[in-house]
Amino acid sequence: MGSTPNTTKAALAVSGQAVMVQFCELNKIDVPTVEYHTVDKWPFDVCGYYRPTTINICVPKCAGIGVSGAAWSFPGHVVDRTPYGVITHELGHHVDVQRGRVVDRYRSDFSRQMRQEVGEPKLTNYCPDDGEWFAEIFRLFVTNPDLLRGVRPRSYAALIERGLKPLWADDWESLLAGAPDRTIALCRRRIEAGV
């Protein structure tokens, strides 16, 4: 395996926003605005949030590419709290609101019904409600569709059924090029165990 790419948080925000625009164009979704905030004007614990129709993000508060601990972040990984993953997670809230009929602030009946229908467990530990369950799954649909198909097949199928198109047909390992061996091994175990 190659070494972990030297990718800064700022570069991950640029690529996250580019992928967001690409996904919206492919799927004919209005592109949300992205507002970047500095730490001194950011009183929140979270590193990003969505309010129709703006993604707010504080890049310095996001994770960098992981180097230790159980929850290593990597762009395109199941766990991704880098700016790349945060922007695509917030895009999930945007799609939820755009596609829903009954909207409650930054979530809607779109995510609630999909969760009821597929009944799959949360993707990561961050899952306080149906909207966040959806946004985490949606993030992986955007950043590594083949990996989502491996770990949450019914959610992947439900997104396809709802007319959403993935950006890439590449296999999940190619979309994790440069990731640490440990990240690849964890994904393989999760696919095999279906968790």
Ligand SMILES: [Zn+2]
């Ligand atoms: Zn969220």
